[in-house]
Amino acid sequence: xxxxPVRFVGAETEDxxxxxxxxxxxxxxxxxxxxxxxEMEPVAAAYAYESMLDDDELILIGDFGGGTSDFSLxxxxxxxxxxxxxxxxxxxxxxxxxxxxxxxxxxxxxxVSPALxxxxxxxxLNKILPAVPAWxxxxxxxxxxxxxxxxxxxxxxxxSAHKRxxxxxxxxxxxxxxxxxxxxxLHQAVQQVKFELSRSHSxxxxxxxxxxxxxxxxxxxxxxxxxxxxxxxxxxxxxxxxKTSGVSPREVDRVFLTGGSSFVFIIRQIFATRFGxxxxxxxxxxxxxxxxxxxxxxxxxxxxxx
Numbered sequence: 228x229x230x231x232p233v234r235f236v237g238a239e240t241e242d243x244x245x246x247x248x249x250x251x252x253x254x255x256x257x258x259x260x261x262x263x264x265x266e267m268e269p270v271a272a273a274y275a276y277e278s279m280l281d282d283d284e285l286i287l288i289g290d291f292g293g294g295t296s297d298f299s300l301x302x303x304x305x306x307x308x309x310x311x312x313x314x315x316x317x318x319x320x321x322x323x324x325x326x327x328x329x330x331x332x333x334x335x336x337x338x339v340s341p342a343l344x345x346x347x348x349x350x351x352l353n354k355i356l357p358a359v360p361a362w363x364x365x366x367x368x369x370x371x372x373x374x375x376x377x378x379x380x381x382x383x384x385x386x387s388a389h390k391r392x393x394x395x396x397x398x399x400x401x402x403x404x405x406x407x408x409x410x411x412x413l414h415q416a417v418q419q420v421k422f423e424l425s426r427s428h429s430x431x432x433x434x435x436x437x438x439x440x441x442x443x444x445x446x447x448x449x450x451x452x453x454x455x456x457x458x459x460x461x462x463x464x465x466x467x468x469x470k471t472s473g474v475s476p477r478e479v480d481r482v483f484l485t486g487g488s489s490f491v492f493i494i495r496q497i498f499a500t501r502f503g504x505x506x507x508x509x510x511x512x513x514x515x516x517x518x519x520x521x522x523x524x525x526x527x528x529x530x531x532x533x
Contacts (some may be wrong), residue, residue, distance in 0.1 A: 228524035229255065230268040230516050232295040233322030243250035247299055262525065268292070269299035271519030275484045275511065278522060284480035285318075289465075289498065291469035291488035291517065296461050297322040300472050300479070319472035323464045325457050327421075327488035333453040334417045340364045343404065344397035349388055358392045359385065360403065373410030381405070388494055401440065407437040424450050425490045443512060451493045462497055476501045483508045485515040 239512040248265065252346055255263045269288040276286065283304030290297045302316040334344075338363040349358040362383065366372040385405070390396040406414065423430035424447045436440040451458070469476065482498050489495070489512055511518065 228520045228527070229263055229265050230271050230520050231265045232292070232324075233267055233269065233297040233299070233320045233448050234295065234324060236294045236324035253469060264524075266520060266523050267297065267299060268516045269297045269320070269322075270301065270317065270514045271517075271523055272483065272485045273299060273301055273303050274519035274522040275515040276481075276508070276519075278518075285474070285478060287465075287468075287479050287482045287498075287502070288487065289482065289484045289486075289494075291326045291491075291494060293327045293487070295322055295324055296326045296464065296488075298465055298468050300474060305497060309327055318474060319333070319468050321458055321464050321468035321471075321532075325460065326486070327418075328369065329457050329487060330421060330450075330454050330491065331414055334420060334432075334445075335368045335414075336364070337449070337453045338420075338443055339413065339417065339434075339441070340367060342397065342441055342443055343367070343401040344392065344394060346390075347392055347394040347397050349391035349392060349393060355393075357406065358388045358394075363401075364526045367404075367410070367413075370410040370414035371474070373413075376405045377408060393411055400441070403438055407439070408434050409439060412436045420445060421450070422490060425492045432505035447492065454493075458493060458497065461494070465497070465501070470473065479506065481506050481508055483515075485509070485512050487512060503517075 231248065232443070235244055238244045238247055250262050251265075266284070269290040272290050273286060273288050276288070280303065283302060283306040285300070285302055288297075288299045288301075299459045300318040300320075302318075307316055314319065323414070343364070344358055345364045347358040348355045363376060363384070364374050381403070382405070385398060385402050389395050389402065392398045404410075413434055413436075415433055420430045420432045427447070429444060429446045432441060432443045432445065479502055482502050484495065484498065484507060489509060495507065
């Protein structure tokens with residue numbers, strides 16, 4: 228029983244989505260799994276939430292992962308289980324291909340890259356130009372892309388930039404980051420800042436690894452402004468689900484938020500504004516989908532045995 232997002236990153240049509248599922252299924256077969264079933268990850272989270280209920284509820288699940296934000300609107304509860312689930316219990320799904328990774332990328336772009344020279348300049352033939360090409364900094368925004376910068380061509384570009392730079396210490400820090408391949412460690416520090424901003428109005432990025440030592444302060448307000456475009460896209464996705472399902476916010480009994488990025492303060496506020504703080508539930512943010520998939524698999528096995 229495998230979890231899948233409502234909408235895969237980059238999938239713009241049903242054919243794109245079907246292609247992604249086919250590739251995922253084939254990957255599991257190559258790994259040795261002969262029979263593979265899929266379940267939407269927010270629906271799986273609903274199974275985990277349902278296991279704690281004493282009464283039936285109409286719930287909205289918000290599952291915020293690394294690459295996707297997924298939403299499901301469905302009826303759950305002991306009464307639903309007793310009578311047997313029907314397709315009508317699932318009122319709708321929606322999803323968008325952005326979440327935690329996109330938030331991290333904004334923090335890298337706005338907070339980290341300037342400390343590494345993204346806004347620095349160099350003198351060239353009596354002209355003042357950007358010290359380093361922008362595409363190099365774009366590769367910092369996904370931790371696993373940074374390793375692709377460890378090439379002779381890139382290092383020659385950076386060494387030349389360092390000689391001409393008006394702020395050579397920043398270019399030197401960028402060279403160190405790439406040479407020591409610290410992309411993963413950097414993004415771990417960025418994620419920690421994101422977590423701290425969920426609890427406090429300000430935080431400090433402290434990245435100390437190898438010969439790198441960065442300390443940069445950031446406020447929650449700055450972070451929320453940097454991810455405003457992503458937040459509006461998520462809001463539109465939620466509102467579209469309610470509209471197409473014919474359900475008003477006041478008809479939703481509970482909202483269950485899960486996934487690592489559900490900790491982000493402004494994400495929670497999106498739901499508090501529409502549904503009220505008293506209807507929001509959280510818990511087991513990193514395990515609810517896995518628990519729900521296990522419950523879903525158990526139910527399938529029981530059905531097969533009957």
